[in-house]
Amino acid sequence: MATKMSLLAFVDQAQQLPETRVAVVRKQDYKEIYGNFDSHMAAVQASRCSQCGVPFCQIHCPLGNNIPDWLKLTAEGRLEEAYEVSSATNTFPEICGRICPQDRLCEGNCVIEKGFESVTIGSIEKYITETAFQMGWVKTPKPAHENGMSVGIIGAGPAGLSAAEALRRKGYAVHIYDRYDRVGGLLIYGIPEFKLEKHIVERRRALLEKAGILFHLNIEIGRQTTLEALRSQHSAVLIATGVYKAREMDIPGNALAGVTPALDYLTASNRVCLGDTVKEYESGALNARDKHVVVIGGGDTAMDCVRTAVRQGAKKVTCLYRRDRTNMPGSAREVKNAEDEGVEFLWLSAPKAFIGTQKIENILATKMRLTAPDRSGRQNVTALGNAEFTLKADMAIAALGYDADNVPTAFGAPELHVSPSGTLAVNAVSQMTSLPGVFAAGDIARGASLVVWAIKDGRDAAEGIHTWVKTQSIDQEV
Numbered sequence: 439m440a441t442k443m444s445l446l447a448f449v450d451q452a453q454q455l456p457e458t459r460v461a462v463v464r465k466q467d468y469k470e471i472y473g474n475f476d477s478h479m480a481a482v483q484a485s486r487c488s489q490c491g492v493p494f495c496q497i498h499c500p501l502g503n504n505i506p507d508w509l510k511l512t513a514e515g516r517l518e519e520a521y522e523v524s525s526a527t528n529t530f531p532e533i534c535g536r537i538c539p540q541d542r543l544c545e546g547n548c549v550i551e552k553g554f555e556s557v558t559i560g561s562i563e564k565y566i567t568e569t570a571f572q573m574g575w576v577k578t579p580k581p582a583h584e585n586g587m588s589v590g591i592i593g594a595g596p597a598g599l600s601a602a603e604a605l606r607r608k609g610y611a612v613h614i615y616d617r618y619d620r621v622g623g624l625l626i627y628g629i630p631e632f633k634l635e636k637h638i639v640e641r642r643r644a645l646l647e648k649a650g651i652l653f654h655l656n657i658e659i660g661r662q663t664t665l666e667a668l669r670s671q672h673s674a675v676l677i678a679t680g681v682y683k684a685r686e687m688d689i690p691g692n693a694l695a696g697v698t699p700a701l702d703y704l705t706a707s708n709r710v711c712l713g714d715t716v717k718e719y720e721s722g723a724l725n726a727r728d729k730h731v732v733v734i735g736g737g738d739t740a741m742d743c744v745r746t747a748v749r750q751g752a753k754k755v756t757c758l759y760r761r762d763r764t765n766m767p768g769s770a771r772e773v774k775n776a777e778d779e780g781v782e783f784l785w786l787s788a789p790k791a792f793i794g795t796q797k798i799e800n801i802l803a804t805k806m807r808l809t810a811p812d813r814s815g816r817q818n819v820t821a822l823g824n825a826e827f828t829l830k831a832d833m834a835i836a837a838l839g840y841d842a843d844n845v846p847t848a849f850g851a852p853e854l855h856v857s858p859s860g861t862l863a864v865n866a867v868s869q870m871t872s873l874p875g876v877f878a879a880g881d882i883a884r885g886a887s888l889v890v891w892a893i894k895d896g897r898d899a900a901e902g903i904h905t906w907v908k909t910q911s912i913d914q915e916v
């Protein structure tokens with residue numbers, strides 16, 4: 439029997455997260471570190487919501503999730519309705535509940551954050567959706583009728599998948615093309631298992647396939663086939679290819695063996711977790727075992743690298759970040775998780791050179807100091823004089839972020855306009871690019887961002903495509 443709670447309980451009920459596996463145990467494997475609420479805990483935690491008239495949590499959720507309503511329904515034990523409300527605006531709530539940086543989004547803006555600590559929105563969203571899967575409330579997104587049109591989607595990451603789901607519901611035949619051998623994009627090959635176990639993504643893939651969405655894997659557009667070919671096969675095409683051009687460190691020694699881009703390292707680790715044989719892992723090139731590992735960067739990718747290195751059995755793992763803890767772009771929760779797992783953070787420190795003969799042996803670094811904020815409000819940094827130091831490193835992982843690859847060149851489509859930062863330029867409402875009937879969504883249009891934004895863009899693009907295709911058919915009839 440479900441627990442039923444009245445609301446506004448934040449004064450009496452303390453914030454509680456689901457059980458978290460202790461660091462000494464969890465760093466021995468790659469399983470997710472957070473457990474799930476039981477029905478009583480979910481109701482108690484949901485009841486802490488004060489049902490704000492202007493819910494800042496919702497405003498700061500990129501999907502505009504109707505958080506107060508599904509918290510109320512959870513507190514009242516009306517879980518099937520809670521799932522209906524939550525899944526109406528979010529295609530993959532069980533994924534967002536796990537990996538959204540909630541401390542920067544919904545929970546970080548919950549008005550009871552100050553003094554009482556926020557409502558645990560993400561964990562409740564995950565609980566609602568996991569319950570829905572268990573109870574059979576999650577239905578295959580099948581259309582009521584086929585509309586005879588087809589859409590080609592390039593990229594099976596969260597942007598492509600959320601668009602596919604929405605288009606399939608509207609009756610389109612949906613074909614997704616991806617150069618990888620698995621569906622999920624960075625959900626599979628970027629984000630580590632300890633944040634998102636891969637069977638969670640696989641469960642969605644199976645549902646989408648059951649709905650009739652066709653996956654064409656191991657096909658790279660621009661190499662094996664062209665954008666033009668897809669345009670001639672489909673009523674519309676969506677480009678959802680993500681951003682993969684790693685920013686490099688322009689310092690001496692960056693070509694030494696052992697200096698590695700973050701995504702190569704994480705992809706190898708994820709493949710090994712999935713049971714693949716990865717030669718560079720076997721040879722030690724992309725394996726941190728028994729090494730002094732230094733990760734450079736302060737974002738979520740850097741946190742994923744340090745925590746993966748811990749699990750691979752590194753001797754010592756250090757994160758070098760040029761700003762301080764307050765100015766770090768990564769989620770504070772992930773920094774805390776990394777610290778608990780034994781990672782050492784060297785704040786206000788930046789590399790000057792990688793030192794070694796053929797392989798990296800040390801890093802020459804310098805201390806930095808914060809200067810005035812830039813236009814975004816974030817403080818800049820400058821090197822301190824006479825503050826150099828050396829750090830032992832058998833492996834240095836560069837996690838400095840990603841830029842967009844040159845899609846117009848890769849796709850042989852110079853008519854595709856790009857933004858000043860190199861992402862595909864799209865209409866803000868329809869997501870259509872400068873090529874009629876070609877749309878773009880996710881990181882390739884927005885720049886390196888978050889899964890929840892990719893989902894939002896994919897849903898918006900599906901609407902844009904539907905409107906455009908309908909308009910085209912009306913024009914043809916006239």
Ligand code: FAD
Pocket residue numbers: 537538539592593594595596597598615616617618622623624625628629630633657658659660678679680681701704738739742879880881882886887888889890892
């Ligand atoms: P992607 O997920 O990158 O998917 C793009 C797909 O397109 C890929 O499958 C790729 O193979 C395919 N593709 C590319 N080019 C072609 C081509 N020419 N032909 C065919 N297929 C092609 N966000 C969070 O919200 N929370 C996190 O915890 C988080 N952790 C992250 C950790 C790492 C290491 C990284 C790198 C990113 C992380 N992000 C996180 C960001 C998030 O993963 C991305 O914002 C999101 O995946 C973008 O979705 P997308 O669909 O646009 O692109």
Ligand code: SF4
Pocket residue numbers: 498499500501502503505528534535538540543544545559560563890
């Ligand atoms: Fe919060 Fe993300 Fe869920 Fe929105 S989708 S409510 S930001 S966890």
Ligand code: SF4
Pocket residue numbers: 486487488489490493494495496505506509547548549550557559
């Ligand atoms: Fe509830 Fe916090 Fe959202 Fe207000 S801001 S509606 S208290 S979750």
